[in-house]
Amino acid sequence: MDDENKTDVDEKGLPNWVLFAVVAVLTVIIVVSVVIGQREKFSLIVPGSKAPDFTLPDLKGRTKSLSDYKGKVVFINFWATWCKPCREEMPSMEVLYRDLKSKKVPFEILAVSIDSEGPEVVEKFRKEFNLSFPILHDRKGRIKELYKTTGVPESFIVDQNGFVAQKIIGAYNWAAPSGRKIIDVLLKDGAKDPEVYRKRELLKSDQRVDF
Secondary structure, eight states: OOHHHHHHHHHHOSOHHHHHHHHHHHHHHHHHHHHHHHHHHHOOOOTTSBOOOOEEEBTTSOEEEGGGGTTSEEEEEEEOTTOHHHHHHHHHHHHHHHHHHHTTOSEEEEEEEOOSSOHHHHHHHHHHHTOOSOEEEOTTOHHHHHTTOOSSSEEEEEOTTSBEEEEEESOOOTTSTTTTHHHHHHHHHOOOOHHHHHTTTTSSSOOOOOO
8 A cells, every 4th residue: 555545544543333323232232221221120039030239237237148048048137016917917027937947947037127217126026026037127128128128027938048938018927837838848948940930830829828
């Protein structure tokens, strides 16, 4: 190439179609990223979903994370002291907790209070019902939003690998043998493929066990 042609190419730079193509590709990447991000933001946590990790203080200010309990079946319960159905449900949770703890099985309850008031309000409730399982305080509601709960009580049974095996909206009788079926299956047989949870194959039906 002679000097005259070389100078002509340098002055012109990249053809316009190349610049348009680069801009178009970058635009598509940005749009797709935004769409995926929004989808994840608004996707509900359902059976088969990975349970989002979180860290919250207990009533004594000690922080606990869901990831601390990997390898265990974890029962996450969102509740509040002012919630009447929660008052009905809590005693059955305590029965379940004491029974499984006495058997020394890898199981834990994380009861997440969404009360906006101080921990002393939650502690008063704990003493009233003589609750022995861990209570965490989501005072600002960040974890409630992370799990996209619709109200209280709302519960998630998380398997040993951190996937949601069961989701219950509303008060539930956890002391009933049929009510704790999935927990017992997970403790006996171990974690399942998340697709099993999505298809709800651990239950013959979605029948609730209410009070």
